[in-house]
Amino acid sequence: MQSPSVNVLGAYFPDWLFCIVAGVVLTVVIYLVLTGLPGSRRFGPAAVVYPTLVILLSLVVWLIFFQQRA
Template identity: 70%
Template sequence: MAAIATIAVVFVSGCTSSPSIGVLGAYFPDWLFCIVAGVLLTVVIYLIVKRLQADHLMGPPAVVYPTLVAFLALAVWLILFQH
């Protein structure tokens, strides 16, 4: 019985601090801000690539841009929200 309790304590200890940010009294999870930042950074990259007329060098947009959003969102999370 003590072993089960010890295992449960180990798994529940990850819930001690909720990764959230207070905005005007409401709390939002960190990943929400990371996804928004990933989308905004992808739009900026898209506009730069389009302005340089280098969009033909990219692969299929349906694969490239969602992958870029995921990569940038994870990069923002690693840079800003690692404690």
């Protein structure tokens, strides 16, 4: 079984690190899109919505790119 890491310029980084970074970047993109829409304040408290969105998007990125198939 292989270790869950990715080789980047000779250094190995864990998969979850890339997933979290992708989740944060995608959340920032969604935030920028939502702030441009009228009525963007109706999405609830930001302290709950955006961390939850980071977790959701990180898990989706992991499922798409790093899920090992048996």
